[in-house]
Amino acid sequence: IHGQGNTIDTACNLVADVMGYPATDMAFSALASSYAVLAPEELENGALVIDIGAGVTEYALFHGAGVFLSGQITVGCNQVINDLRIGLSLPTKRCQTLLETEFAQEGSAVMRPDGRSRMLTITNMTQTSSRNIPFSSIEQIVELRLRELFEVIRDRVQKEDATSRIGTGVVLTGGGACIPGIDKLAEQVFNNMPVTIGSPRMAVTSDAALNSPRFATPVGLLRLGRLSLEIGRHGQPSLREQFMGDLSKLVNLI
Secondary structure, three states: OOOOHHHHHHHHHHHHHHHOOOOOOOOOHHHHHHHHHOOHHHHHHOEEEEEEOOOOEEEEEEEOOEEEEEEEEOOOHHHHHHHHHHHHOOOHHHHHHHHHOHHHHHOOOOOOOOOOOOEEEEEOOOOOOEEEEEHHHHHHHHHHHHHHHHHHHHHHHHHOOOHHHOOOEEEEEOHHHHOOOHHHHHHHHOOOOOEEEOOOOOOOOOOHHHHOHHHHHHHHHHHHHHHHHHHHHOOOOOHHHHHHHHHHHHHHHO
């Protein structure tokens, strides 16, 4: 897994400035999400975690004792919003609100046959005029973008001959996993493979919001951080120290 050094350093410096102590480890967000949503038996049997964020989608295929395949695609909910902006000739902010409210209540990532009869009324900024948009138009735009995203991930998995390693199925996390019908769309793309929406397991809270798939990464980071602390208490090197040590050995070999 590769990361941009300047971006990572900026984030670490920000943590040090705000929190008063430095970051000790880094984690790939799809890896962090797995700590929140996957049970040990799911990790052992194999699971593909797809974390759909605002600007990027990250994925990791877990099998047995580790990660078999991982990657990142610079497509997320922002690209869906931009497609709606272009296709519907609406302001970006209105498209974001549309995706989070009206579409979340009545839409589907898989275009439904009654979409022409379901209309969404859009009023302009001055409240002087309005127009009706069929939900089928909105659903088609959302489906095309998300279908393409899943197809890219599916093709990468197939290229590495890793499909057979996904014994449990596909788990969707991140804010994009809240889009209604997205699990059905993923099932179609991944040839009817089981697809679930991953929410943090055993989160000690009654707040429904924190049990949302959009919080899988931060909850997983907390658990990963706790694991790192426990490793440190037993005198073992942190994940970052292990990585830097392995990197030094590799450099010496070269």
